[in-house]
Amino acid sequence: MRRSPLFWWLVFAGGILLSFSVALAQEKLIFGYSAPGLGDEGQWNIQKGFVDKCKELGIEVIVTDAQQSAEKQNNDIETLIARGVHAICAVPHDSAAISIAVQKCNEAGIPFFTIDRGVTAGNVVLTVKADNVKAGAIAGEVMLRLLQGKYNGVAKGKVLEIRGQPGQDVAEQRAQGFHQVLEKYPDIQIISLPGYWNTEEGFKITVDTLTANPDLDGIYYHADLYIPGIVEGVKAVKGEFAKVGEPGHIFILGIDGNPAGLDQVEAKLADGVVVQPLRDYGALIVPIIVDYLKRGEEALPKPGTVLVEEGASWSPAMVVQTAAGLEIWTNVFYVDYLGAGDPNLWGNKPRE
Amino acid sequence: MRKREFLKFLLDNSVWIIIVVFFTLNAFLTPKFFTLLNFRNILIHSSILGIVVIGESLCLLSGHFDLSVESTLALSAVLGSMAVKNGLSIPLAIGIMLMSGMLVGFANGTLIRKLGLNAFVATLITYIGIRGTALGIVEGKTIWNLPAAFCFFGAGNIGILPVQIVLLAVLYLLFHAVLIYTKFGRHVYLVGDNQLAARISGINVDRVVITVFMLSGLLSAFAGLVMAGRLNSASPLFGTGMVFEAMSAAIIGGISLRGGIGSLFMALGGVVLLSSISNVLNLHAVSPYWIQTIRALMILFAVTLDSLKRRLVRYEE
Amino acid sequence: MKSDGILLKMEGICKSFGEVRALENVHFTLSHHEIVGLVGGNGAGKSTLIKILAGVFPPDRGRIYLEGREVHFKSPRDAYEQGIYTVHQKMEEILAPHHDVAANIFMGEEITKPLFGGLLRVLARREMEKEAESVLSRVGITIDSVRRPIVSYSGGQRQAVALAKALRKKPKILVLDEPTAALGVKEKFQVLHLIKRLGKEEGIPIIIVSHNLEEVFEIVDRIVVLRNGQIVGECSPSLVTKEQVVQMIVGGE
Ligand SMILES: Nc1ncnc2c1ncn2[C@@H]1O[C@H](COP(=O)(O)OP(=O)(O)OP(=O)(O)O)[C@@H](O)[C@H]1O
Ligand SMILES: [Mg+2]
Numbered sequence: 001m002r003r004s005p006l007f008w009w010l011v012f013a014g015g016i017l018l019s020f021s022v023a024l025a026q027e028k029l030i031f032g033y034s035a036p037g038l039g040d041e042g043q044w045n046i047q048k049g050f051v052d053k054c055k056e057l058g059i060e061v062i063v064t065d066a067q068q069s070a071e072k073q074n075n076d077i078e079t080l081i082a083r084g085v086h087a088i089c090a091v092p093h094d095s096a097a098i099s100i101a102v103q104k105c106n107e108a109g110i111p112f113f114t115i116d117r118g119v120t121a122g123n124v125v126l127t128v129k130a131d132n133v134k135a136g137a138i139a140g141e142v143m144l145r146l147l148q149g150k151y152n153g154v155a156k157g158k159v160l161e162i163r164g165q166p167g168q169d170v171a172e173q174r175a176q177g178f179h180q181v182l183e184k185y186p187d188i189q190i191i192s193l194p195g196y197w198n199t200e201e202g203f204k205i206t207v208d209t210l211t212a213n214p215d216l217d218g219i220y221y222h223a224d225l226y227i228p229g230i231v232e233g234v235k236a237v238k239g240e241f242a243k244v245g246e247p248g249h250i251f252i253l254g255i256d257g258n259p260a261g262l263d264q265v266e267a268k269l270a271d272g273v274v275v276q277p278l279r280d281y282g283a284l285i286v287p288i289i290v291d292y293l294k295r296g297e298e299a300l301p302k303p304g305t306v307l308v309e310e311g312a313s314w315s316p317a318m319v320v321q322t323a324a325g326l327e328i329w330t331n332v333f334y335v336d337y338l339g340a341g342d343p344n345l346w347g348n349k350p351r352e
Numbered sequence: 353m354r355k356r357e358f359l360k361f362l363l364d365n366s367v368w369i370i371i372v373v374f375f376t377l378n379a380f381l382t383p384k385f386f387t388l389l390n391f392r393n394i395l396i397h398s399s400i401l402g403i404v405v406i407g408e409s410l411c412l413l414s415g416h417f418d419l420s421v422e423s424t425l426a427l428s429a430v431l432g433s434m435a436v437k438n439g440l441s442i443p444l445a446i447g448i449m450l451m452s453g454m455l456v457g458f459a460n461g462t463l464i465r466k467l468g469l470n471a472f473v474a475t476l477i478t479y480i481g482i483r484g485t486a487l488g489i490v491e492g493k494t495i496w497n498l499p500a501a502f503c504f505f506g507a508g509n510i511g512i513l514p515v516q517i518v519l520l521a522v523l524y525l526l527f528h529a530v531l532i533y534t535k536f537g538r539h540v541y542l543v544g545d546n547q548l549a550a551r552i553s554g555i556n557v558d559r560v561v562i563t564v565f566m567l568s569g570l571l572s573a574f575a576g577l578v579m580a581g582r583l584n585s586a587s588p589l590f591g592t593g594m595v596f597e598a599m600s601a602a603i604i605g606g607i608s609l610r611g612g613i614g615s616l617f618m619a620l621g622g623v624v625l626l627s628s629i630s631n632v633l634n635l636h637a638v639s640p641y642w643i644q645t646i647r648a649l650m651i652l653f654a655v656t657l658d659s660l661k662r663r664l665v666r667y668e669e
Numbered sequence: 670m671k672s673d674g675i676l677l678k679m680e681g682i683c684k685s686f687g688e689v690r691a692l693e694n695v696h697f698t699l700s701h702h703e704i705v706g707l708v709g710g711n712g713a714g715k716s717t718l719i720k721i722l723a724g725v726f727p728p729d730r731g732r733i734y735l736e737g738r739e740v741h742f743k744s745p746r747d748a749y750e751q752g753i754y755t756v757h758q759k760m761e762e763i764l765a766p767h768h769d770v771a772a773n774i775f776m777g778e779e780i781t782k783p784l785f786g787g788l789l790r791v792l793a794r795r796e797m798e799k800e801a802e803s804v805l806s807r808v809g810i811t812i813d814s815v816r817r818p819i820v821s822y823s824g825g826q827r828q829a830v831a832l833a834k835a836l837r838k839k840p841k842i843l844v845l846d847e848p849t850a851a852l853g854v855k856e857k858f859q860v861l862h863l864i865k866r867l868g869k870e871e872g873i874p875i876i877i878v879s880h881n882l883e884e885v886f887e888i889v890d891r892i893v894v895l896r897n898g899q900i901v902g903e904c905s906p907s908l909v910t911k912e913q914v915v916q917m918i919v920g921g922e
Contacts, residue, residue: 039491068487166640194640198592199494199583200400207393208634212384228496228585232507236396236514237389260496533791535779542776545765552725552763553777553834554746612767 029059029087031289032080036093037068041259042278045346046091046115050282057286070097077101081108087289089113096120113289115281118324125292126300128285130276131318131329132170135255136177138274138334143218144182146251146271150217156187157217160209162195162202162230162254164222169324174222174255195226202226206233221254224261224273231269244268244337257335262347265340272336277313279346284314284330300326313344367605367621370654374628382635390631392514398627399516400582401597402620403575406527407568408598409619413531414564415544415611416464416471421572421598422591423482424456428576430486433495433586436502445502446577453573454566456482461562479595486588494587498580505574506581516578520620523571528616540564544611601626604654625654674700675737676874677722677842682731684717691717692728693898699842704868704875706885706906709895710918715878716758718895719846722876723755724748746777752841756834756848758878760827763834770815770822771801774834804833809859824851832860836867843867846878857884864888882911896920 031054035047047063054061062080066073073093080088081104088110092098095117102122105112114127147157161178164171175192182188191209195201202221206229210216219230230252235241242248245268254261257275264270284307291299301307303321307328314330321327335345342348362369379386404421411418428449435445456478463474508515531537539560542550551557580586605622607614629650633643677699684692691714699705707715721728724742733740735751742748748755757763764773775797781790801815810829812822819827828851835843845864849857865888867873879885885892886906894902894917902917 037487037492039493041493043492068492069484163640166643191637192640193634193637194643196593198589199585199587200579200590203583204397204630205634207396208390208631209637211387211390211393212635212637225494225587225589228583232582232584235507237393260494263496535781535790535792538772538779538792539777542765542768542772545767546761549761549763549765550776552723552745552757554744554749555777556744556746612765 029290029293030083030085031059031061031286032077032083032085032088033061033063034073034076034080034088034090035063035065036073036091038065039067041347041351043091044351045278045349046281048282048349049279049346050089050115050286053282053286057290059286059290066093068093070094073098074101078104081105081110085110086293087111087113089115089285089289091115092117092119111289111292113285115285118322118327124325126285126288127325127327128281129327129329130332132173132255133177133180134329135274135276135332136174136179137181138177138332139174139220139253139255140178140181142253142272142334143178143220143251144185144188146253147188147217150251154187155185158189158191158213158215159218159220159251160206160213160216161190161192162205162219162221162226163192164195164197166194171222178220195222195229197223197225199225199229202229203233203236204229206230207236210234210237216250218251218253221252224254224256224258224264226254227252227261227264227270231264241269244271255332257345257347259347262335262340262345265335265337268337272334273340274332274334275345275347276332277330277346279349280312280314281330283312284317284328301328364615365618367618367625367654371621371625371628374625374654378628378632382632385632385635390635392517394624394627394631395517395520396514396582397631398620398623399520400575400579401594401601401627402520402623403523403571403578404591404594404598405601405619405623406523406616407571408595409602409605409607409614409616410527410531410540410564411471411568412599412602412607412609413544413611413614414540414561415547416561416564417475417599417609418457418460418565418568419472419475419595420456420460420478420482421568421575422594423479423486424453424569424572425576425579425591425594426588427456427482427486427489428452428573429580429586429590430490430495430588432502432577433498433580434489436499437495442499442502449573449577450570453569453571453576455569456572457566457569458562460569461565464565465558465561483588490586490588492588494585496585498584498586503581503584506578507584508581516582519578524616524620531616536560536563541612544613546612597626600651604651626651676701676703676735678734679718679722680732680734682718682721682733683729684714684721684726685729691898692721695731695895695898695900697893697900699874699876701874702868702872703891704864704877704889706889706892707876707878707895708880708882708885708892708914708918713895713918714898715895716846717898719755719757719844719876719878722748722753722844723757724753725757749777753844754835754838754840754842755844756828756831756846758846758850760824760831760851763831764819764827766820767818769818770805770812770830771798773819773830774801774804774837776834778837800837801833804837805829808833808836809863810856825853825856828852829856829860839871840873843873843875844877845875847880848877849879849881849884861888882914886911894918 033050035043038044038047051061064076066076070093088105092114099119099121102112102119106123111125114124116129118127143159144155148155163175182190193205195205231241234250252270253272255274257273261273265273301319303319305319307317309315317328317330319328384390408418408421431452432445432449435448436442460475460478463469464471505515510518539555542555543557543560547557579590601622602619604625605619607619629647638646675698679697682692682695709715720726724745724747740751780793780797782793784791798815805812808829812826832848849860852860861884868875889906892904892906892914893900
């Protein structure tokens with residue numbers, strides 16, 4: 001049987017392609033991971049999730065720790081570039097300061113990914129973070145149920161929202177979700193004040209608001225760091241603190257779910273907390289990085305789609321195109337004191 | 353003659369007069385403002401900033417300033433909380449905190465006087481370095497749930513009076529007396545008024561300035577103890593941005609940035625005014641997006657009143 | 670080295686400020702009971718010599734002997750403790766503008782009194798005010814109140830305060846850098862009278878810098894002329910004319 005020359009050309013081309021991909025598969029992938037400071041439980045868990053997934057896929061990872069220094073993080077990333085890693089993933093300590101290193105990375109042609117935060121300048125292929133709008137919305141729904149429970153099914157009451165830094169996207173999204181849910185109920189009054197991510201400011205806001213509104217029903221906080229300020233603030237005005245379930249209790253719930261936050265929920269100081277699946281960011285992003293190195297842009301999920309994986313705590317996750325670039329917003333979930341002890345929560349996973 | 357003296361009295365007490373005006377207005381405009389509970393809140397809110405402002409005022413009066421106060425506060429809170437969490441006795445922990453503050457102050461004073469650095473540069477170095485040290489020691493973590501006895505200075509009560517308010521009063525009286533009645537206090541003013549003249553007149557400027565910075569560090573560290581107690585926790589991010597508030601309070605109180613002029617009692621007025629402004633904004637639940645603008649406008653109003661008064665008396669300079 | 674009459678001896682004093690050589694190998698002596706007038710043009714180095722004597726800064730080279738013993742002034746305090754009291758030329762270098770007269774006169778030398786049985790010491794304001802008033806009246810210049818800040822006084826009044834500050838205690842050597850420059854006619858007369866009295870009657874050795882040869886000739890025992898950082902002549906006013914001194918100050922042909 002005679003083959004046309006075209007056939008042989010195709011075989012030849014296929015053979016080259018095949019040998020290329022075999023070579024690629026044989027050359028072990030090396031990723032760089034730049035943590036902002038592994039002393040923080042949350043950061044340690046994000047890093048652990050990333051490293052575990054890489055191990056599972058047979059990828060080598062070089063982990064660097066910037067120890068809360070923006071300058072060190074830039075040096076770390078330059079070191080990773082010099083080591084010739086195939087891709088770099090970082091949790092920026094400072095979104096603006098890291099841009100210098102990101103641009104160097106772009107010049108070197110190494111794809112750059114981030115977790116939890118974007119960067120101000122430079123090309124980032126993809127950012128994975130929690131869906132903060134959803135976190136706010138879940139908090140809003142729980143607050144609604146608690147208020148309805150208190151007032152025999154009627155949606156009414158007064159709630160204090162202690163925000164983060166006004167204008168910062170995390171704070172804006174956490175506010176947006178909360179307001180989306182509750183503004184449908186005109187009898188629920190929300191008092192929003194900025195706490196600038198500052199525990200003492202949270203204390204002052206709690207004290208002043210409770211003084212102006214002794215009938216306050218609930219407090220929604222944007223980050224766990226406000227809890228001690230809230231608890232002490234309630235004590236300072238009311239003289240004592242009524243825990244969850246005790247008469248006179250003020251509902252307290254918010255977002256984060258770090259170990260200390262979960263402890264407060266378990267101790268019934270706070271009603272509950274919306275938790276982010278920090279430990280599973282790696283499981284989501286590592287396969288995408290691998291795929292991106294093989295297929296380029298094509299491998300990235302399309303904006304507007306929803307990623308689902310049975311049993312994964314990040315699932316469902318939304319793909320969104322924001323001003324900062326392509327982002328995947330992972331699922332978040334609420335835990336109360338019954339669930340706060342769950343050993344699967346990242347905040348309860350002991351460091352090794 | 354009478355009139356001039358009356359004007360001088362107004363000038364010398366302008367912050368407090370503005371406070372009286374502010375309180376009177378808000379008694380009508382702000383619900384729940386004019387209540388005993390709220391006055392107590394304002395004083396509680398004033399206490400930590402107030403303690404820091406004593407140290408900052410000492411520095412300003414001596415013709416310097418200290419950017420590192422807020423970092424020193426954070427370092428002290430973190431060190432003390434780590435110490436008690438690791439089983440050290442509370443007095444020992446407090447000793448470590450106060451020592452840390454004095455060491456930072458000593459470093460500042462030495463950098464300025466012995467190395468000849470400018471106060472801005474010297475305290476900027478410690479401002480960055482000490483905050484970094486606080487972050488490093490606890491690796492960014494917050495320490496929660498401190499022993500009740502350790503929290504006494506922040507959250508305790510003496511009878512019905514919160515300890516914070518008692519501390520505020522005692523420390524202001526004490527340092528006011530030191531500044532007005534002692535030789536050291538007089539030297540602080542003289543060094544700030546004319547450092548060269550003070551030196552030529554035989555005042556040991558190095559010793560005065562280093563002491564001032566050590567006191568500033570000591571007070572900031574003590575404020576760290578109060579804050580840790582007040583919030584029953586310690587974070588390396590405590591007091592972020594506080595140095596600007598401390599400077600504003602001192603300057604609103606009429607302490608000159610050029611040194612040598614002003615009184616601690618007036619700086620306390622600046623603190624109470626700033627705290628009352630925040631309190632009113634919280635009570636009104638002003639939009640979080642406008643709160644900063646409105647705060648700035650209120651401060652502008654206060655300092656304009658002050659400069660009007662100044663023009664009335666007209667001390668040339 | 671020890672010669673009976675000589676109280677102060679400055680030997681081989683050199684001082685440069687960067688490029689500017691303010692003093693070059695200056696030898697200067699002062700005897701007991703002597704009033705010396707230091708004259709010279711602007712920038713001749715008079716104030717620099719006086720600041721070295723007052724311990725404001727050290728000389729680059731040279732030694733200072735007081736009553737035959739070598740002294741090292743590391744700070745103005747050291748000179749003060751040796752009894753050398755100085756009124757410097759620039760008021761802004763010696764007075765604290767926002768402090769009152771009493772505070773300025775007692776600057777660095779505040780009087781304290783015991784409190785709580787000696788447990789603490791506090792400023793004795795009353796005492797300082799009283800003494801300030803008495804020193805001022807001794808200087809012969811009346812000021813309406815000692816409680817106003819220095820900024821609110823005239824230049825001459827400030828000079829009087831500075832003089833009073835140096836005369837509060839009896840000096841071993843009194844050093845005056847242009848003490849009458851800002852004074853009015855009447856006040857100038859009073860101050861000169863005072864200087865003469867201090868020098869001649871109380872026997873205090875005095876070094877006085879002045880551009881006014883009239884007053885120099887009137888009060889001093891010896892004139893020392895500085896030009897470009899060097900001593901170019903010494904003479905007794907009884908043996909020379911003003912024109913000759915002017916010639917030395919101006920120099921040249
Ligand atoms: N602190 C200083 N830094 C630099 N140069 C100086 C300093 N003090 C004095 N000089 C210079 O040293 C020289 C002598 O100055 P000095 O003040 O001793 O003059 P003077 O004889 O007192 O003059 P006047 O009669 O104008 O007071 C001048 O050239 C002056 O510019
Ligand atoms: Mg001169």
